[in-house]
Amino acid sequence: MLTNNDMITVPQAVGLMIMTILEIGLLILPREVAIYAGSDGWILVIVGGLLALAGSLVLSTLIRRFPGETFIEYSGKVIGKFLSFVVGVGLVIHFTLATSIVIRTFTDVTNAFMLENTPREFIIITQMLLTVYLIRHGIEPTARIAEILFPILIVPIFAMYLIAIPKADFTELLPVFNTPIKSMAMGSLNTMFSFFGVEILLMLGPYLKRPDKIYWTMFVSVGVATLIYLFVVVITFVGIGVQNTKMLIWPGMTIIRMITAPGRVFERLDALAMALWTIASFTTANSLYLTGALTAFHLTKAREFKFFISILFPWIYFIASLPPNIIATEKLVYVVKWGSISVGIIIPFFILLLAVILKKKGGTA
Amino acid sequence: MTNIFSKLYSNKKQELFFERDMSPDKSRKLKTDIAENLNIVNEYLYDCDDVITRIFYMGHTAKHKMALVYIDGMVAMDTVQNEVLKPLMLFARQFPLEYTVGEKFFEMVKEGLLTAGDIKETDNFGDVILGILSGDTILFMDKLEKALVISTRGWEKRGVEEPSTEAVIRGPRDGFTETYRTNVALVRRRLKDPNLKVKTIKLGRHTRTDVGIMYIKGVAKPSIVDEVLKRLNTIDISCVLESGYIEQMIEGDWLSPFPQLRRTERPDVVAASLVEGNVAILCDNTPFALLAPTTFLSLFQSPEDYYERWYIVSMIRILRFIAGFFAFTFPSLYIAMTTFHPGMLPTDLVLSIAAAREGVPFSAVLETLIMIVSLEVLREAGVRLPGPIGQTIGIVGGLVVGEAAVRASIVSPIMVIVVAINAISSFAIPNYSVAISFRLLTFIMIALASIAGLYGIMLGLLGLTIHLVTLKSFGAHYLSPFVSFRFSESKDNIIRGPLPSMEIRPGYTRPQDFDRINDRRHDTIDKAGDERADE
Numbered sequence: 088m089l090t091n092n093d094m095i096t097v098p099q100a101v102g103l104m105i106m107t108i109l110e111i112g113l114l115i116l117p118r119e120v121a122i123y124a125g126s127d128g129w130i131l132v133i134v135g136g137l138l139a140l141a142g143s144l145v146l147s148t149l150i151r152r153f154p155g156e157t158f159i160e161y162s163g164k165v166i167g168k169f170l171s172f173v174v175g176v177g178l179v180i181h182f183t184l185a186t187s188i189v190i191r192t193f194t195d196v197t198n199a200f201m202l203e204n205t206p207r208e209f210i211i212i213t214q215m216l217l218t219v220y221l222i223r224h225g226i227e228p229t230a231r232i233a234e235i236l237f238p239i240l241i242v243p244i245f246a247m248y249l250i251a252i253p254k255a256d257f258t259e260l261l262p263v264f265n266t267p268i269k270s271m272a273m274g275s276l277n278t279m280f281s282f283f284g285v286e287i288l289l290m291l292g293p294y295l296k297r298p299d300k301i302y303w304t305m306f307v308s309v310g311v312a313t314l315i316y317l318f319v320v321v322i323t324f325v326g327i328g329v330q331n332t333k334m335l336i337w338p339g340m341t342i343i344r345m346i347t348a349p350g351r352v353f354e355r356l357d358a359l360a361m362a363l364w365t366i367a368s369f370t371t372a373n374s375l376y377l378t379g380a381l382t383a384f385h386l387t388k389a390r391e392f393k394f395f396i397s398i399l400f401p402w403i404y405f406i407a408s409l410p411p412n413i414i415a416t417e418k419l420v421y422v423v424k425w426g427s428i429s430v431g432i433i434i435p436f437f438i439l440l441l442a443v444i445l446k447k448k449g450g451t452a
Numbered sequence: 453m454t455n456i457f458s459k460l461y462s463n464k465k466q467e468l469f470f471e472r473d474m475s476p477d478k479s480r481k482l483k484t485d486i487a488e489n490l491n492i493v494n495e496y497l498y499d500c501d502d503v504i505t506r507i508f509y510m511g512h513t514a515k516h517k518m519a520l521v522y523i524d525g526m527v528a529m530d531t532v533q534n535e536v537l538k539p540l541m542l543f544a545r546q547f548p549l550e551y552t553v554g555e556k557f558f559e560m561v562k563e564g565l566l567t568a569g570d571i572k573e574t575d576n577f578g579d580v581i582l583g584i585l586s587g588d589t590i591l592f593m594d595k596l597e598k599a600l601v602i603s604t605r606g607w608e609k610r611g612v613e614e615p616s617t618e619a620v621i622r623g624p625r626d627g628f629t630e631t632y633r634t635n636v637a638l639v640r641r642r643l644k645d646p647n648l649k650v651k652t653i654k655l656g657r658h659t660r661t662d663v664g665i666m667y668i669k670g671v672a673k674p675s676i677v678d679e680v681l682k683r684l685n686t687i688d689i690s691c692v693l694e695s696g697y698i699e700q701m702i703e704g705d706w707l708s709p710f711p712q713l714r715r716t717e718r719p720d721v722v723a724a725s726l727v728e729g730n731v732a733i734l735c736d737n738t739p740f741a742l743l744a745p746t747t748f749l750s751l752f753q754s755p756e757d758y759y760e761r762w763y764i765v766s767m768i769r770i771l772r773f774i775a776g777f778f779a780f781t782f783p784s785l786y787i788a789m790t791t792f793h794p795g796m797l798p799t800d801l802v803l804s805i806a807a808a809r810e811g812v813p814f815s816a817v818l819e820t821l822i823m824i825v826s827l828e829v830l831r832e833a834g835v836r837l838p839g840p841i842g843q844t845i846g847i848v849g850g851l852v853v854g855e856a857a858v859r860a861s862i863v864s865p866i867m868v869i870v871v872a873i874n875a876i877s878s879f880a881i882p883n884y885s886v887a888i889s890f891r892l893l894t895f896i897m898i899a900l901a902s903i904a905g906l907y908g909i910m911l912g913l914l915g916l917t918i919h920l921v922t923l924k925s926f927g928a929h930y931l932s933p934f935v936s937f938r939f940s941e942s943k944d945n946i947i948r949g950p951l952p953s954m955e956i957r958p959g960y961t962r963p964q965d966f967d968r969i970n971d972r973r974h975d976t977i978d979k980a981g982d983e984r985a986d987e
Contacts, residue, residue: 365910
């Protein structure tokens with residue numbers, strides 16, 4: 088078992104959730120919403136955020152319904168041991184894939200903006216080693232890291248994007264409500280993908296110190312993440328224009344490249360942006376990797392949790408170095424996003440539905 | 453990691469502490485015959501020429517044989533003369549004593565004759581030998597199986613002086629000395645609280661050093677006190693010459709570059725920490741006390757922070773953190789920026805750096821290493837040399853050699869600036885141990901930056917954060933209050949809030965009594981009071 092006091096407090100849970108959600112979306116979300124809805128993109132972020140909130144409500148309800156149990160345990164009660172095992176294996180695969188693409192996307196961005204000549208494998212390996220060094224300590228230190236790094240990430244992001252405001256052209260946000268409902272719906276669903284990461288809640292149930300405050304925790308986490316995404320999208324739109332946003336791979340990064348720090352300390356702010364991006368990617372990889380190992384740990388009912396960190400390591404490395412180029416990585420990202428929707432929201436939703444119908448409930452402990 | 457190393461190096465000692473103890477244990481009882489007793493003492497302390505045995509006869513008829521044993525130089529001779537020898541040899545002769553040797557006689561000597569302040573009786577050789585070696589005087593009496601341990605400790609010692617490593621502009625100037633009792637008294641003088649407890653144990657098989665822990669009962673968390681005592685009792689070491697031995701023996705993670713106990717020379721710091729719920733460890737023969745648990749933040753604090761006004765202190769603290777950051781990252785940032793990401797710097801700056809580096813044959817990494825290593829050598833040389841020569845070394849090294857190196861195109865002028873800022877920043881950190889750790893981390897960061905530029909620096913910083921987050925000092929998070937954050941603690945971390953607003957004690961020590969300051973000014977001296985004062 089894990090160390091006995093491995094419990095996370097409410098602020099830590101909030102920090103962990105936000106830091107898990109925030110990553111690739113910071114860079115690619117402006118492009119995606121621009122493609123779907125043009126200048127209405129920012130509405131998609133709000134709708135997507137609401138959808139993600141609804142999804143996290145399902146997960147929170149499950150935690151409240153089966154206190155002190157992980158997804159593996161309560162799904163076994165509801166849909167039977169075999170099916171729950173299959174879903175569990177699916178979860179492990181999903182978290183492995185998710186960790187891989189987070190690390191891979193980070194590597195791609197680093198290769199593109201910072202270290203052009205550094206071998207990809209070096210960046211993947213160093214990033215993974217750092218993650219392993221942390222998650223070997225358990226859940227609570229991982230949450231503590233997220234809690235500490237949260238302000239370090241958020242404050243500079245706001246400061247950095249705010250510098251772009253004087254050059255902004257707010258007419259880019261017009262016209263409003265000009266998009267057909269169908270593409271709005273598709274776009275919202277796609278935006279919801281950017282909130283992938285909330286599914287780590289499936290495994291965190293028994294490790295929450297205050298499971299009774301889980302609704303509040305999730306409301307704050309998803310709400311803050313939505314606001315940050317909204318901010319980034321709006322600033323990107325007004326900063327570089329909706330049409331330009333559609334054509335860039337990582338518009339969130341490009342806008343930072345364009346702005347100059349006041350006082351001309353730095354010619355461009357990529358340095359700072361890359362530093363922040365490292366933090367965002369690192370924290371996400373941490374929680375996904377940790378949750379993957381945790382899932383495997385609960386699935387096999389093993390005694391040693393750290394063992395699974397080592398087992399997942401080569402697979403994550405292998406998958407992360409698999410895509411030959413950025414396009415292939417993007418395709419893999421879509422696989423993970425669908426996986427996130429299915430194992431993170433659809434399957435839990437059905438399990439919750441079944442649990443309600445069959446009147447299955449966890450103990451009160 | 454720790455586990456592997458401790459497994460590698462553990463040579464589990466089965467025998468107990470006292471079995472390998474050099475002095476006799478307490479089971480060896482005193483004999484009746486005084487000559488026999490002195491023989492046994494001599495058995496332990498033969499070839500110790502500084503041990504003085506004084507045999508004399510007491511009483512009117514000079515029939516009671518007695519002996520004093522002490523070590524020359526460790527006892528206050530006037531105490532031995534006036535409080536022990538004089539009463540026994542002179543006063544006792546002035547009137548006839550009709551007692552025969554026995555219990556009553558012993559009581560009379562102990563309670564009626566000796567004028568020394570602190571007397572204990574003992575019946576075994578363990579106490580006797582330890583007493584002699586600690587500077588006590590032992591009084592043996594013929595035909596009695598008991599002896600008296602008279603506290604006559606007194607040796608040449610340094611007076612209370614201003615602490616040299618923690619100087620303050622405003623604040624008390626007295627610092628700890630090398631004498632344990634003086635140090636305890638310096639703290640006691642500040643805390644006239646019956647709840648201030650002092651527990652003394654002896655550590656070191658050869659040195660038998662007095663090591664005391666101080667805490668305030670009802671404030672310090674009992675589990676922390678127990679943990680400190682438990683760890684102190686596990687120490688099995690041949691000698692304790694400085695509190696640094698204890699620090700390294702009881703800290704949790706000895707692979708960490710950061711000290712997990714705060715050391716201080718100042719009694720006011722100890723007093724303040726005790727009130728905050730810390731436990732202080734005082735050690736004989738050293739002016740440095742240790743404080744546990746410690747947080748990373750407290751190593752960036754100076755006692756003066758609480759004596760000055762809060763605006764100024766807050767600004768100084770923020771400056772210290774900036775300096776602390778530059779103290780280990782500045783050269784690596786320079787390397788990363790110039791070799792990996794020159795595009796991130798303003799064009800003019802890149803051009804001037806390039807112009808300055810023209811003619812320098814080395815790469816930026818090698819150039820930095822040359823400068824940093826020579827600076828470290830200068831620092832080390834300056835520490836060892838006495839004051840005036842140390843300054844000369846500073847001037848010769850810093851100005852003359854630096855200028856010459858730039859002229860000779862071995863290093864660029866910008867490099868000199870970078871290294872100088874790095875060094876100065878590290879000395880802005882109040883705690884010398886941390887400053888040194890940061891100087892060490894500089895090298896690691898330089899290595900990382902030269903491998904992977906800014907990404908390497910981020911790796912280093914994140915790795916450092918992970919290390920600090922998982923580090924604990926006696927059960928307290930090293931990074932508290934930043935982890936498990938509470939709003940009430942936000943008034944005394946990076947900034948120092950106004951003193952009246954700090955209503956509770958910091959939470960990392962989990963004090964039992966949170967109540968720190970109640971600002972009652974507004975209840976008692978309201979506006980009317982001010983107006984009265986105006987009149």
